[in-house]
Amino acid sequence: MLILECPYCGVKAEETELAAGGEAHLKRFGPGSDEDQFHDYLFMRENPKGVHFERWRHANGCGKWFHAARCTTTLEVFGTYSAQTYEPPQEIKDKITAKRPGWSWREFSDGAK
Amino acid sequence: MKRYSAFAVAREALRYHTGWERAWRSPAPKPHYDVIIVGAGGHGLATAYYLGKNFGITNVAVIEKGWLGGGNTGRNTTIIRSNYLQDPSAAIYEKARSLYETMSQDLNYNVMFSPRGVMMLAQTEHEIRGYKRTAHANALQGVQTEWIEPARVKELVPIINLHGPRYPVLGALWQERAGTARHDAVAWGYARACSDMGMDIIQQCEVTGVRVENGRVAGVETSKGAIDCEKMGMLVAGNASHLADMAGFRLPMESVALQALVSEPIKPCMDVVVMANTVHGYMSQSDKGEMVIGGGTDAANNYTQRGSFHHIEETVRALVETFPMVSRLKMLRQWGGIVDVTGDRSPLISKTPVDNCFINCGWGTGGFKSIPGSGWAMAELMATGHSPLTEEFSMNRFKEGKFIDESVAAGVAH
Ligand SMILES: Cc1cc2nc3c(=O)[nH]c(=O)nc-3n(C[C@H](O)[C@H](O)[C@H](O)COP(=O)(O)OP(=O)(O)OC[C@H]3O[C@@H](n4cnc5c(N)ncnc54)[C@H](O)[C@@H]3O)c2cc1C
Ligand SMILES: [Zn+2]
Numbered sequence: 001m002l003i004l005e006c007p008y009c010g011v012k013a014e015e016t017e018l019a020a021g022g023e024a025h026l027k028r029f030g031p032g033s034d035e036d037q038f039h040d041y042l043f044m045r046e047n048p049k050g051v052h053f054e055r056w057r058h059a060n061g062c063g064k065w066f067h068a069a070r071c072t073t074t075l076e077v078f079g080t081y082s083a084q085t086y087e088p089p090q091e092i093k094d095k096i097t098a099k100r101p102g103w104s105w106r107e108f109s110d111g112a113k
Numbered sequence: 114m115k116r117y118s119a120f121a122v123a124r125e126a127l128r129y130h131t132g133w134e135r136a137w138r139s140p141a142p143k144p145h146y147d148v149i150i151v152g153a154g155g156h157g158l159a160t161a162y163y164l165g166k167n168f169g170i171t172n173v174a175v176i177e178k179g180w181l182g183g184g185n186t187g188r189n190t191t192i193i194r195s196n197y198l199q200d201p202s203a204a205i206y207e208k209a210r211s212l213y214e215t216m217s218q219d220l221n222y223n224v225m226f227s228p229r230g231v232m233m234l235a236q237t238e239h240e241i242r243g244y245k246r247t248a249h250a251n252a253l254q255g256v257q258t259e260w261i262e263p264a265r266v267k268e269l270v271p272i273i274n275l276h277g278p279r280y281p282v283l284g285a286l287w288q289e290r291a292g293t294a295r296h297d298a299v300a301w302g303y304a305r306a307c308s309d310m311g312m313d314i315i316q317q318c319e320v321t322g323v324r325v326e327n328g329r330v331a332g333v334e335t336s337k338g339a340i341d342c343e344k345m346g347m348l349v350a351g352n353a354s355h356l357a358d359m360a361g362f363r364l365p366m367e368s369v370a371l372q373a374l375v376s377e378p379i380k381p382c383m384d385v386v387v388m389a390n391t392v393h394g395y396m397s398q399s400d401k402g403e404m405v406i407g408g409g410t411d412a413a414n415n416y417t418q419r420g421s422f423h424h425i426e427e428t429v430r431a432l433v434e435t436f437p438m439v440s441r442l443k444m445l446r447q448w449g450g451i452v453d454v455t456g457d458r459s460p461l462i463s464k465t466p467v468d469n470c471f472i473n474c475g476w477g478t479g480g481f482k483s484i485p486g487s488g489w490a491m492a493e494l495m496a497t498g499h500s501p502l503t504e505e506f507s508m509n510r511f512k513e514g515k516f517i518d519e520s521v522a523a524g525v526a527h
Contacts, residue, residue: 001422002413016423020412035512043365043456043511047354049416072368072414 007080009062021055024067025087025106049073051096051103053088056080069096114309116221136301137308142315142340146174148495149333149342151320151356153177155186155296155481156473157348158303158314159488160495165310167489168496173312174342175304176335178319182300185350186481188418188450190373190395190407192386193482194231194291196258198247199517201505202459203254208502209486213294216485222302224294225400230385231291232261232269234435236280237391244286258288272382277434280392293386293397299484323360329468330360344469346495351416351451353474362466364474365456365511370411370420371478374429374447378402382438392431396439404442406432410452410478420449452477457510459517462491462503471495472508 002015011017023045029037046052052072057065067085069078069092078099079092088108096103097110104110115121115134125132148164150157153175164170175181193213195206212219213226235241244260251258263275266285275282304314315337322334323345332341347356351368378401388395393409408428411420425447433440455461455475460483462473473491476483490502505517 015421039365039512044363045354045365045367047364047367047414049352049355052414054413070413072416075415075417075419 002075002077004056004066004068004077004080006058006061006064007066007082008064009058011058011061013058013061017058017060019057019059021057021065024053024055046106048105051078051100051105053105053108055083071100114305117223136305137314139316140313142174142176142313142318142335142337144339145332145341146313147172147343149173149340149345150175151333151345151347152184152349152352153181153300153304153314153316154184154348154350155182155299155303155484156350156476156487156491157346158300158307159484160346160348160473160491161307161312161488162303162310163489163492164496165307165312167492170496171310171312173307174340175307175312175314176318176320176333176340177314177316178336180316181304181314182297185450185452186300186484187297188373188448189296189481190397190405191293191296191481192231192291192388192395192397192479193226193294194288194386195256195482196231196233196247196251196286196288196291197519198250199459199519200250200254201502201517202519203251203256205486205490205502205506206483207254207256207486208489209483210291212485212489213482214290216294216299216302220302220306222298222305224298224302226292226294228290228292229397230269230287230289232266232385232387233286234266234387234389234391235283235285236277236389236435237283240391241283244284247286256288257290258286261285261287269385270383270387272436272438273387274435274437279434280389280431282435291386296481299481303488320356320359323356323467323470325360325467325470330470344471344495346471346473346491348473348491350453350474350476350480353453353472357465357472360465360467360470364461364472364508366461366475367414367454368416368451369413369454370415370418370449371407371409371452372411372420372425372447372449373405373407374425374444375399375406376404376439376442376444379404379442387435389431389435392435394428394432394435396432396436403445404439406439410454416451418449418451454478457516457518458520460487460506461508462487462494462500462506463508464494464498465508 493500
């Protein structure tokens with residue numbers, strides 16, 4: 001069972017308390033953007049085998065949105081963090097690097113390259 | 114290939130079954146093939162079969178990382194129907210359903226197609242309107258379905274509770290020639306026929322890289338070495354994004370777990386398939402007597418072929434309302450598969466940014482029923498560069514806004 005610690009209220013929430021919100025750190029595109037930008041923003045998904053960043057909501061708890069870093073091949077959770085950020089904090093990246101050296105996801109990576 | 118027949122059974126009975134031969138060969142890979150198919154699930158094998166049967170292309174390898182039929186093809190709840198809303202879907206699913214009717218004869222392999230009828234329950238006012246609309250659309254598409262009232266539902270499914278506390282049964286969309294088939298047999302039957310045409314089915318061989326030269330596919334790297342090809346088809350369901358990544362392009366797709374479970378075998382009690390989409394549960398009875406139950410997908414990306422327990426709990430809780438007898442059943446087994454879900458819940462059967470590299474994926478929670486139609490159309494696309502059945506399923510449709518929206522039509526699309 002998936003258990004994520006809500007970074008706001010500190011509750012270790014199990015899956016039935018949570019609502020999944022899809023891929024994290026999407027850059028939104030609005031009026032004036034071109035076809036390719038809309039296409040990628042709306043439909044193209046990372047869908048990685050391995051390290052992944054997601055949005056979750058503590059739906060049956062404090063109700064707040066937050067981010068989680070997870071592995072899609074082991075279901076291991078690396079950590080959770082605030083929704084008020086454009087990228088994973090260094091502390092989360094370090095936790096991932098400790099377990100998955102060489103990882104990368106979109107423009108983020110362990111920084112070794 | 115020795116054909117299976119009543120005579121063959123009698124002959125083998127008389128000589129202690131020593132004369133049966135292996136259903137397919139397990140050869141080592143050759144250095145070069147005209148066509149490489151990645152993924153020996155139903156869709157990959159059916160594509161290979163129709164490449165040979167309809168286009169005479171037999172220098173083909175089907176490469177499989179595990180065992181053939183071990184992916185979603187061997188993990189589904191085997192529902193076959195073609196009562197979709199949109200025209201392009203109805204065309205390919207009905208093509209598939211009609212091919213299922215004669216598949217056992219075509220392949221000389223008993224796939225146990227059982228057109229027992231599929232019933233999709235309407236349990237809200239919205240569903241009544243939705244299914245009546247689908248029935249009208251189906252009439253125009255030439256797909257035989259009908260709207261039936263609750264009394265007829267009860268007649269067809271005596272164990273149903275029409276007056277459940279939350280979701281009463283208000284009627285159903287009924288497709289009489291829909292049903293089920295033995296999923297493993299579909300994979301095995303195609304594999305045997307492909308092997309007989311001289312194709313190589315290479316199991317325990319994982320594709321780890323795709324070689325692209327001057328924008329054109331040149332071959333694959335595998336755990337059994339490099340293999341060259343002229344054309345390649347990727348039919349790897351939940352692993353499609355991963356394969357596409359190897360070839361250098363991306364897909365509008367996400368991979369999530371879908372689970373199913375079966376009960377202990379009981380005496381015959383339900384001879385149709387019932388789907389209850391509002392509450393996300395569907396059920397049929399296998400020939401062994403087990404109640405075969407499926408539910409909704411998990412919400413988050415996952416490649417582990419394991420789902421969350423609470424989804425099973427939700428499915429069974431919902432079914433207990435509509436079928437009170439389910440509360441007395443012991444469940445025997447539960448499993449999961451990784452399904453490939455696109456933005457409009459319809460598949461991609463398409464050319465790709467890499468020349469001579471074709472993709473067929475995105476069947477998500479409902480691609481067992483489409484196996485023969487999809488293979489038929491994919492073979493045509495790969496052999497001739499064009500198929501009327503696949504045109505609308507191009508991966509460019511997301512850029513053009515030409516969605517084939519089945520998520521509204523089906524709720525859950527099994
Ligand atoms: C629980 C469940 C219930 C379902 N119920 C229904 C239903 O009732 N009706 C219905 O119509 N559909 C149903 N489906 C959906 C259906 O099972 C799938 O859409 C269909 O089987 C997909 O077939 P496929 O050939 O595309 O994929 P698969 O059968 O998954 O085959 C893909 C193959 O590719 C192989 N592969 C992957 N990566 C590589 C690689 N790198 N190298 C080599 N090989 C590779 C895999 O090992 C696999 O064998 C259900 C699915 C699940 C999981
Ligand atoms: Zn919280």
